[in-house]
Amino acid sequence: MPGKINYQFEKIGTIKTPYQKDAPYQPVDTQEGEFYIEINPRYEDGLKDLEKFHYMYVIFYAHCINREPEMEVFPPWADGRIVGVFSSRSPARPNPIGLSIVRIKKIIENRIYTSGLDVFDGTPLLDIKPYIKDLDNKSDANYGWIEEMDDMEHLSLHIKGIPHDY
Template sequence: MFQPIGTIHTPYIDEAPYQPLKDDKGEFYIVLQETLTPALEGLNHFKYIYIIYFIDKLPKTEVNLNINPPWIENIEIGLFASRAPNRPNPIGLSIVKIKKIEKNIIYTSGLDVLDNTPLLDIKPYIRELDSKSDANYGWLNFENEEDKGHLLLHIKGIPH
């Protein structure tokens, strides 16, 4: 079983965005257990990090293996072809920018989690390893660039 290694703090109490928003307002930071502070050595050299966390505040409901994304009509996909939070193992993954690190506290750009979310792990984002230039949009079908832009706003949870 996993044990939290810290706590994520955000301004979100009841609802969070679908994806991290880099220019989100508010304070976003991670408090790592003090005993793990030495594990942060060298992390300040990276611009972005992966945050892996336990989505502990989801209502206890049955996990649906097929879902209808809320931002697109008449589409049903498998759970693993989605980023829906209600999963067999409610583990979240976000990529955020490091603003600064002070002792055992990492200040970041916007995070898409509720306040006091348990942190499971941190990994550095490395451009050549983590950015795939041939990645595609999978089952998302865009009629034109305008549709693509509008749908991406919905996917990212950006008000428009």
């Protein structure tokens, strides 16, 4: 079927962060500030037993992206290398859906308090899923094209979201 197919998603909650204009490229586990997800009260029962996991996937709509996606992108830390958008983590994508893995600190009623999130305050939440040890950890995963870069030590700081001087 050629052309666009429209789908509708319901926002199931809102992500609260201290970020108004700038957000990190990756979630930072030790980031200072208050980070939480407020689930629509009608979905609160769906949080049962989530606190038994250490981490979760956060799936969100990147509503602040205001540029058209390009199929070739320049990751800011990749020294001018051009890669396909689907081999990058660029937020400007054909469907601006984001995915982050964060630590679950505590859950109080319909609020999930987390480690640092890499989204703007007020980001619409589409879904959450538990991160399950062994199922979600692939021992043979690699760094793909990033392994070909000259300064892997420096790049690993970007990959891990660790603040540093360039």
